[in-house]
Amino acid sequence: MTTPPLYELNDIVCAYEGEPVLEIASLSIAAEGPLAFVGHNGSGKSTLLKLLAFLLPPVSGTLRFLGEYPERLDDARLQTTLLLQDPYLLRRSVFENVAYGLKARGSRDIRNRVIESLEMVGLSGDFARREWYQLSGGEARRVALASRLVLRTKVLMLDEPTANVDEENAQLIAEAILDAWKRWDTTPLIATHDLQWLDTVTQRRIFMRRGKIERIAL
Amino acid sequence: MFRKLVVLPVIQSGCIPLVEGVHDVNYLSEGLFQGFALIFSGNEEVWSAVMVTLKLSGLSMLVTLLVGVPAGFALGYFSFPGKGFFRLLVDTLLSIPTVVVGLFVYAFISNRGPLGSFQLLFTIPGMAIGQTILALPIVVALTASAVESADRRLSYTLLTLGARGRRLLLSTLWEGRHQILLAAVTAYGRVTAEVGVSMMLGGNIKWHTRTVTTAITLETGKGEFSTGIALGVLLLSLSFVLNWAVSFLRRRGAA
Numbered sequence: 164m165t166t167p168p169l170y171e172l173n174d175i176v177c178a179y180e181g182e183p184v185l186e187i188a189s190l191s192i193a194a195e196g197p198l199a200f201v202g203h204n205g206s207g208k209s210t211l212l213k214l215l216a217f218l219l220p221p222v223s224g225t226l227r228f229l230g231e232y233p234e235r236l237d238d239a240r241l242q243t244t245l246l247l248q249d250p251y252l253l254r255r256s257v258f259e260n261v262a263y264g265l266k267a268r269g270s271r272d273i274r275n276r277v278i279e280s281l282e283m284v285g286l287s288g289d290f291a292r293r294e295w296y297q298l299s300g301g302e303a304r305r306v307a308l309a310s311r312l313v314l315r316t317k318v319l320m321l322d323e324p325t326a327n328v329d330e331e332n333a334q335l336i337a338e339a340i341l342d343a344w345k346r347w348d349t350t351p352l353i354a355t356h357d358l359q360w361l362d363t364v365t366q367r368r369i370f371m372r373r374g375k376i377e378r379i380a381l
Numbered sequence: 382m383f384r385k386l387v388v389l390p391v392i393q394s395g396c397i398p399l400v401e402g403v404h405d406v407n408y409l410s411e412g413l414f415q416g417f418a419l420i421f422s423g424n425e426e427v428w429s430a431v432m433v434t435l436k437l438s439g440l441s442m443l444v445t446l447l448v449g450v451p452a453g454f455a456l457g458y459f460s461f462p463g464k465g466f467f468r469l470l471v472d473t474l475l476s477i478p479t480v481v482v483g484l485f486v487y488a489f490i491s492n493r494g495p496l497g498s499f500q501l502l503f504t505i506p507g508m509a510i511g512q513t514i515l516a517l518p519i520v521v522a523l524t525a526s527a528v529e530s531a532d533r534r535l536s537y538t539l540l541t542l543g544a545r546g547r548r549l550l551l552s553t554l555w556e557g558r559h560q561i562l563l564a565a566v567t568a569y570g571r572v573t574a575e576v577g578v579s580m581m582l583g584g585n586i587k588w589h590t591r592t593v594t595t596a597i598t599l600e601t602g603k604g605e606f607s608t609g610i611a612l613g614v615l616l617l618s619l620s621f622v623l624n625w626a627v628s629f630l631r632r633r634g635a636a
């Protein structure tokens with residue numbers, strides 16, 4: 164029995180205020196490792212991630228997830244997660260931020276999983292006690308990433324994960340993403356135009372331009 | 382005790398000169414001095430007004446928050462037909478005069494009114510109805526604004542973390558908690574400072590419905606400035622504590 168692809172998109176059109184911003188005739192995304200969507204600003208990368216995270220319904224077309232048409236978006240969202248380009252931290256402690264998704268899922272062993280995720284992004288367990296306003300920009304981004312890693316979802320989407328991030332933090336993010344793939348088969352889908360950083364993560368790329376797929380290099 | 386030991390000897394000894402030309406200054410300083418003496422001597426009349434004010438504002442705020450926060454959240458979070466009209470109505474009610482509320486509620490709870498059988502006139506619950514009507518628009522409008530002005534990334538973040546249903550709504554509300562607390566403090570300031578509702582619906586009955594503000598009005602009218610000043614100082618102290626809380630919350634909200 165063959166494993167269905169993560170996503171199958173057919174004749175997808177997404178629009179903002181009636182204006183089409185993403186048009187994909189056909190695309191299949193398999194769980195075969197990290198995959199990047201590469202393109203300039205306005206190429207439709209972020210819109211595609213929002214579509215795949217079930218945050219933005221298409222105007223037309225079909226989207227299958229793990230071989231099925233999702234009946235309830237709430238349920239489908241539990242198997243995916245997205246880290247925004249400018250991540251938002253909840254006005255709570257680091258621990259509460261990282262534990263939030265686990266509590267929403269009714270998971271067990273929350274404390275150990277939170278500490279494990281923080282360590283994956285280079286932060287010690289003591290960091291969990293800090294409040295959200297006590298973090299630097301780089302630390303806040305790592306905490307936001309930890310809050311997604313801890314979920315161990317099928318898909319981990321990251322929108323421009325290295326925007327406004329120094330080299331050291333960018334390297335930590337790359338290592339954490341690859342670690343999640345190795346440990347839990349969490350497929351990273353990354354929207355970026357940072358090709359130098361991307362070389363350290365994956366060579367599997369889909370090039371996008373003006374809301375359409377220009378070239379696929381898998 | 383303080384009055385006996387300090388205030389009276391000072392006045393009797395003639396330390397406060399009754400010389401023409403400085404008369405106005407003495408008149409004020411004497412009032413202020415005696416006002417503090419009344420506070421620290423535990424004057425029963427003063428503290429009765431304070432207790433009525435606290436009971437009344439506590440009851441008003443309890444109902445206001447129980448109704449106003451969910452209503453404000455719904456107004457800010459959901460889209461529904463007539464939302465613009467409701468928003469306009471709430472914003473208009475923000476500046477409703479206290480005597481108009483007093484008059485309106487009086488018509489309902491007086492013996493001849495539709496709620497007359499409940500005997501609410503000249504009682505603390507009756508006054509609380511009027512104060513709730515005053516405070517409710519503040520809490521509804523400011524809670525709605527807090528929800529509407531929430532960071533646009535918040536809903537995406539909560540959804541991508543797996544929040545749904547009630548958890549999604551409560552988490553959105555919790556993120557705006559500092560602004561909602563500010564709304565509550567602002568509303569509390571409005572109810573403790575008003576006179577119109579308390580006077581019309583409470584009747585300023587000594588030991589029963591006399592609040593700090595109605596007592597100040599009465600004592601000033603009688604020429605009893607020291608009692609008025611004592612009550613004014615207590616009201617100002619309450620205002621100071623509230624403003625300190627507001628500035629603290631603002632700092633936390635902006636952090």
